[in-house]
Amino acid sequence: MRDESSPGPAGPGPSRRGHSRRATRALQKLAEADPAFAALSLWVDHRDADTGAPEETRLDGDAEAPAWTDGRTVFYGPGFEAHDLDLQVGLAAHQILHVALRHPARDRALALRLGPKHDSRLFNVAADALVNETLIQAGYVLPRPCLTLAPLLSRALGESTPTAAALAKWDAEALTLALMQARGGSRTGGKGEGDAPAEGGEGGEDGRERGAGADEARAQAAQAAFAPDIDPSATAGGGAAEDAEDDAEWRQRLSRALEEGRLAGRGLGALGFRIADLPRSDVPWERHLRALAARALQDEPRAAWARPSRRWTGMEAEARAARRPVPVYEPGRTRGRPIPRVVVGIDASSSVDDARLSMFMGQVAGIARRAAAELHLMVFDDEVRSVAKVPPGGAESWLRRQPLARGGGTSFDDLFARAAALDPAVLIVLTDLDAPVPRKVRDLPVIWAVPAPPARRPPHGRVLDLSI
Known part of the structure; x- marks a missing residue:
């Protein structure tokens, strides 16, 4: 546990040393009512702040969060005292969950993966909807209006999933990526329990562009008086190694806290369903891809x-x-090939979304650049439609110019034949694996990059799950 006498990390805006006076009663009541939060709150610094949430986290028109966090400390602004005790308990629980679920650190990690395409505010919207829905299901009271999961899924994704199933399905990263790519769903912004997907929500028949779901999500958040309450930049100095160590510690703390609540039969630990938005120990697929490709590109005799x-x-x-x-x-x-070749086959009919496709191409380009390898791209469906040898830095721009049909049949035969003719060091195939896999080509390592775990594993090659 942290030393309460230490000043702690410098918070956003002027903050006061020592334990929060504003939140003392709320934290006491929270600890008495919920064994899980009693355990989790001990690992969090609680400080009073002289101002509301930092201005850099807000846009014009945003409400000012009465409490917010940088991932280590929860800050309680003057607006926190304007709420009655039950609402203060809910607000404190909300921020403790942000810290325990590692949302600021995960926001930073997703920003590193997505680069300039990342929207930290959209991640905050997704995280808030998940946290609020979890707390409501656990019996907590939150200020109204309140951003919750069902209306967000209905309006932005056209999805009407029961609450328990939605919490078991979505984590903050997956929901953020889905919102970035969605075309939007129901425009009503209602409770979403009976909403059907909007016509054209998947195929875009209603004329809405891909990414309109993010605009719908922001509109739903504004309607629910969303106030940004995550500041990922304040504790970004530790680096990836420190974040990974903290992730492991918080997974253990969460596991113990939820077990205490389950045994007590009340509070957060007593929820009768799985929560998907727990910190994960999975190694990101990008690191798997780099390791597999590096192994294939080794210059072995x-x-x-x-x-x-x-x-x-x-x-x-x-x-x-x-x-x-x-x-x-x-x-x-x-020694092997004088200049190694990397062939990337992109299934035009696959369901890989644009964000993951961009991440994938960025990783492949980086691999080719570091290995000083030739990069050959092939777009295919039932046969190869486009072929190009591109410089690693131009892979993504070339791909943007290619028509990706997003539907139709798939065959790997022509792809494998053309790839084998180039004698590559590795063949990386981005696909749904919805077609028979041809025989293995001698001495050709194959990496199957799939958007979700396949129903059947291919008879050869390594499978890389891009959903992780």
Whole structure:
């Protein structure tokens, strides 16, 4: 537990040293009512702040959050005291969950993965909807209006999923990516329990562009008086290694706290369904891809049948001199390809969204650049439609110019034939795996990059799940 006498991290805006006076009663009541939060709150610094949430987290028209967090400390602004005790308990629980679920650190990690396409505010919307829905299901009272999951899913994604199933399905990263790519759903912004997906919500028949779901999400958040309450920049100095260590510690704390609540039969631990938005221990798929591709691109010696090995040459000379039988031929070894080639096949009919496609191409381009490899791109469906040798830095711009049909049949035969003709170091295929897999080509490593775990694993190659 942190030393309460220490000043703690410098919070956004003027903050006061020592434990929060404003939140004392709320935290006491929270600890008495919920064993899980009693345990979690001990690992969080609580400070009073002289102002509301930092201005850099807000846009014009945003409400000012009465409390907010940087991932280590919860700050309670002057607006916190304007609420009655039950609402203060809910607000404190909301911020403690942000810290325990590692939302600021996960926001930073997603920003590193997405680059300039990342929208930290949209991540905050997704995280708030998940946290608020979880707290309401656990019996907490929150200020109204309040951003919750069902109306957000209905309006932005056209999805009407029961609350328990939605909380078991969505985590903050997956919901953020879905909102970025969605075309929007119901425009009513209602409770969403009986809303059907909007016509054209998947195919865009209503004329809405891909990404309109993010605008619908922001509109729903504004309607629910959303106030940004995550400041991911304040504790960003520790780096990825420190974030990973903190993630592991918080997973253990959450597990113990939820078990205490379950045994007590009340509060957060007594929820009768799984929550998907827990910190995950999965290694991001980008790191798996880099490791697999680096292994395939290693310049390992290969058999050179046209030139005998030195060992065989010596053995043959000795055998002839002694008039013994000549030993079995032993080929020499040669280093691999002078310039390695990476072939990337992109299934135009796959369901990979644009955000993950952009991340994927960025990773592949980085791999090719570091290995000084040629990068060959092939867009295919039932046959190869486009082929290009592109510089690693131009892969994404070339791909944007290619028509991706997003539907139709798939066949890998032409792709494998054309790829084998290039003698690549590795073939990376971005696909749903909704087609028979051809026979393995000798000495050709294959990486199958899939948007979701396939129903059946292919008979050869390594499967890389892009949903992680």
